[in-house]
Amino acid sequence: MEITIVIVSYQAKYFLEQTLRSAIEAVEGLDCEIIVVDNNSGDGTAAWVRERFGQQVRLIENKHNVGFGRANNQAIAQARGRYTLILNPDTIVTRSCLQSCCQWMASHPECGAIGVHMIDGDGHFLPESKRAFPTPWVSFCKIFGLSRLFPRSRWLAKYHLRYLDEREPHAVDILSGAFMFCRTSLLQQVGGFDEDFFMYGEDIDLSYRLVKAGYQNWYVPASIVHYKGESTRKESMRYVKVFYEAMLIFYRKHFPRYRAVFYPVIKLGVWMRQSLAMARRALGVPASGSKPQASPGQWVVLSRHAQEVARQCHIERYSTCIPASGETQVIVDDGSYSYGHIVQLIDSKARRGLHWHIYSSRNGIVISPKMQQP
Structure with a gap:
């Protein structure tokens, strides 16, 4: 079997159907399988998938929300494809994208995983498509906004690697969990995702472990649409808390020697971001990433x-x-x-x-x- 596509879903029924139909179209004629893990959505997602897709999709139903990493691992353990694609339920994938990934893997034996050119629902490039390892300096620049102030600086903006041409392939450090095209044997060898991460940070940790295993992660400029979890507001207090707690798990695991220095910096960054979110909410100021409400045109x-x-x-x-x-x-x-x-x-x-x-x-x-x- 060529490809196993793994999709973990939680309360995203209509987005999920679109993702599944795009995936089925993309793999037509190929020897592939699609596994959906429903994290107890409570919105009828499981019955919806069974009714609409039948034998085209293998469904795993969880009795409660076990988190992104553990749910993916349930499917990874059963994957039969040469390659496994970890895919978000709010994406649109294409045949040309999958072909590009397969061809790149075949011609680059040192490549362990691939990320692609992700665009949002209006066609704008998503910078998390390619990232650098969150070393203490890289994380400091992100937490305190230096990477946003100097987006093209090779010294200050390494987190999103904005100085690299988005239309060219590059060896990069971190891939997005919204689309990770991996060698199945390698994915299973490293144990899949670390289940200590519940939401956010799992993709950073897995990317880091793939590189530690002796492989390269590559960014390939084949496009997909990723609606980017519109229900999650990047400036919200909840997001800040969960994301930076995930960063603390990552540092405890991979950079323990920086604990005394970096933990206070992380805590200060969390406090600053949460304070900013509270101030914005109190003043009624829209988050920096939100779009103004314009006339329909x-x-x-x-x-x-x-x-x-x-x-x-x-x-x-x-x-x-x-x-x-x-x-x-x-x-x-x-x-x-x-x-x-x-x-x-x-x-x-x-x-x-x-x-x-x-x-x-x-x-x-x-x-x-x-x-x-x-």
Whole structure:
């Protein structure tokens, strides 16, 4: 078997269906398997997957939320593919992406895992696609905002490696857990994810252990869409607390000699970030990563049945061509375009003010970067 795709899901039913349909399209004709681990979503996800995908997907149902790492390990232990793809349930993957990863692995025996060019739902590059090891200096620059102030500096902005061309392949340190294409034998050899991490940090730890095992991690510029967990606000107090607690676990494990110096720095960083989040909330200031609420602008419907899709979406006036400028909302019908074509459109036409939504022809709903799951 060529590829095992592992998807851990928690309360992301409609995003998950889109991810599964894109994955099934991507592996058509290949000897592959797809395993979904549902972490007790409580929203009917397991029954939904059984009803809609049947034998196309192997389902593991957990009775409670065991965390990202442990849930992935349940599937990794059963993986039969030469390669295992760890994939988030809010992504759109393409055949060309998987082909690029397989070809890169075959021609680079020193490569243990691959990350790719991830774009958000509006086509903007996600910098966590490639990162450096969070050494004390790299972490200090991130915690205290130096990497954001000097994003192209090789000295101050190593965390996201923004000075590396996003359209070129590079050997990098850290890959994102939203898409990690790994050699299955190596993944099982190193024991999969460290289950001490419940959420955040597992991908950093695994990437570090793959390199310690003598392999390289590579960034390959093949594009996927990653909605980036829209329910998680990066400036929230909860995110700050959970993320930096994960960093403390990482340092206790891999850099114990820095404990006396680095722990107080981490604690200070957490206190500063939480204080900033509290101040923003008290003053009603939007988080730095949030988007302003703009007027909808003009609508574009891309579909062989544009009139029907517009009617279903309650849109009275629309165009069928994407303008070169201006605030524009684009609805693309997944019944008229393949997911590979949709990702290509979002990637190639990204610009300021252009917002993408995917009409799910099977469900009659719109999958949007800002949608709230029921």
